[in-house]
Amino acid sequence: VVFATEAEHPVLKYDWRSDDVYIERLPIEGMDLSDLNAGASVLRAHSQGSLDDVIGAVIPGTAKIEGEPGSREAVARVRLSDQPSDAETVAKIRSGIVGKWSYGYERIGAPETAKDKATGREIRTWAAHRPFELSPVPVPANGRTHTRSHAAGSESPANSGVREMSKTTEAPAAPATPASVRDTADALRAEIGYARLRDAPQEALALLDDLHAR
Numbered sequence: 001v002v003f004a005t006e007a008e009h010p011v012l013k014y015d016w017r018s019d020d021v022y023i024e025r026l027p028i029e030g031m032d033l034s035d036l037n038a039g040a041s042v043l044r045a046h047s048q049g050s051l052d053d054v055i056g057a058v059i060p061g062t063a064k065i066e067g068e069p070g071s072r073e074a075v076a077r078v079r080l081s082d083q084p085s086d087a088e089t090v091a092k093i094r095s096g097i098v099g100k101w102s103y104g105y106e107r108i109g110a111p112e113t114a115k116d117k118a119t120g121r122e123i124r125t126w127a128a129h130r131p132f133e134l135s136p137v138p139v140p141a142n143g144r145t146h147t148r149s150h151a152a153g154s155e156s157p158a159n160s161g162v163r164e165m166s167k168t169t170e171a172p173a174a175p176a177t178p179a180s181v182r183d184t185a186d187a188l189r190a191e192i193g194y195a196r197l198r199d200a201p202q203e204a205l206a207l208l209d210d211l212h213a214r
Contacts, residue, residue, distance in 0.1 A: 004074035036063035056080040
């Protein structure tokens with residue numbers, strides 16, 4: 001799988017200590033792959049609540065950076081679960097219906113800061129960071145990630161040319177809102193207030209990511 005690329009894809013993050021939204025940058029050359037190469041877990045969309053969230057593992061020694069400067073990719077081979085309880089998720093990955101990836105990480109050291117001329121937001125760049133898990137996800141921060149098995153010559157949905165949804169695109173509403181989603185929404189409103197959730201959706205998304213990580 002390709003779980004990160006060098007192409008620019010700024011990500012908004014929320015700093016709950018200062019109540020600021022900033023642009024996070026994590027250069028691919030500063031990626032420490034030691035945890036992945038020790039056999040890190042493949043999780044169900046970053047969930048870490050129980051062992052049931054583990055749907056596979058990185059094959060030790062397979063995580064690496066490939067390509068030429070300017071177009072490098074972070075890749076790894078993964079082994080997926082054969083347990084019946086994981087069969088539906090694994091089948092979607094194998095067929096290409098789920099083909100996008102993300103990773104959990106620890107930022108190392110203090111960031112360098114600068115100002116984004118277009119938005120005025122602070123840019124924080126960490127020279128080093130350490131991924132500690134990989135996850136197939138419904139909507140990634142980096143839309144260029146993919147399962148390489150489906151990247152070329154495949155007729156799977158992951159390679160059908162359908163345009164990726166942006167973070168502001170609304171998916172079709174489910175008949176009922178799951179309790180976990182309601183709980184997260186309540187936490188989001190409690191931290192930033194309904195007005196910011198309504199009027200500043202990008203900032204709300206950044207905080208939602210931060211709440212999920214916590």
